[in-house]
Amino acid sequence: MTDTTPTTTITHLPLPPTDFGFAPDPWLTPAADLVDALIDRLRDRRRCAPAVIVTGIAAFDNTSGGLGAGTLTVECAPPGADRTTPLLEAAVHAALHDHNVVVYALGSTVAGLSARVASVTSGVALQRLENGAPTDAEMAALADAQRRVAGVSLQFIVGQTVSTHDIRAMCLSADDPPELIVIDNYPLLAHGGRATDLKHLAVDLNVAVLSSTTVFANDDGRDPQRPDGDVLAAADTITRVGSAGRLTPIETASSRSDGDHSDGLPEVRAAVGSMPTS
Numbered sequence: 001m002t003d004t005t006p007t008t009t010i011t012h013l014p015l016p017p018t019d020f021g022f023a024p025d026p027w028l029t030p031a032a033d034l035v036d037a038l039i040d041r042l043r044d045r046r047r048c049a050p051a052v053i054v055t056g057i058a059a060f061d062n063t064s065g066g067l068g069a070g071t072l073t074v075e076c077a078p079p080g081a082d083r084t085t086p087l088l089e090a091a092v093h094a095a096l097h098d099h100n101v102v103v104y105a106l107g108s109t110v111a112g113l114s115a116r117v118a119s120v121t122s123g124v125a126l127q128r129l130e131n132g133a134p135t136d137a138e139m140a141a142l143a144d145a146q147r148r149v150a151g152v153s154l155q156f157i158v159g160q161t162v163s164t165h166d167i168r169a170m171c172l173s174a175d176d177p178p179e180l181i182v183i184d185n186y187p188l189l190a191h192g193g194r195a196t197d198l199k200h201l202a203v204d205l206n207v208a209v210l211s212s213t214t215v216f217a218n219d220d221g222r223d224p225q226r227p228d229g230d231v232l233a234a235a236d237t238i239t240r241v242g243s244a245g246r247l248t249p250i251e252t253a254s255s256r257s258d259g260d261h262s263d264g265l266p267e268v269r270a271a272v273g274s275m276p277t278s
Contacts, residue, residue, distance in 0.1 A: 013104070051208075053179060055210075056093040060090055067094075067210060070203045071209070073208070077215065077240065078215060078241070079216065083212040083213075084105070085119075086241070088117060091103050092149070096152055100151065100176055104157050104183045105157070106159070114241045123141055132259045141208060179207055183211040184212050186211040199234035215240070
């Protein structure tokens, strides 16, 4: 009987990339390339101060005046809470102030996201847009919002399954790479999204990353549970959506110069009196 089991030889494997700046994680990277990349980053920092992106939302801006390059901010929301609107408001605000922004709306539909973006940019209530009967004044507000966002660098990837590797590759290959990456509900990322991966993405690409996740309530059904260890280890700032949709900071990271972990992720300390206990 002939053995038909497929075999793999070295000739069937893809050749390693020649440009290690675009190499995916599984490929080996020479130590010299790592040092060269560090020197390039240091030169960039000497030429210009790290960008801080103001979002107009106090819970995102109150620690250092905005979202800094190389940082991860996580918004925790209980099931049923509106976690998307604050992210979109931050993304629109940043884009209107000349920052390049990419939003990964992993759990959204095109129709649903269109209404949310239009509501955020125009100020027209989402319910009015969903009901499909806006007034003349509301239509004028929508037209004005359309004009304002026509020239901004704000792009969306809707309802697709992507991984942090996909995001990294997109940023590295872009002619005008994003300064802010927004990921709505990062656990929906392919291969099981982790906050730690997002933090490394932020540091390696020197971009600000803003993301959300669902945190279930405690036994009393009111306060959300404490974020898991992955979020606590990775995030520079953690916020939560509380009652009436109010967004509040619950945890912030110490500065990276004060105490880095061995894996390059910052230590996290709780904001005084604000973290719920399990």
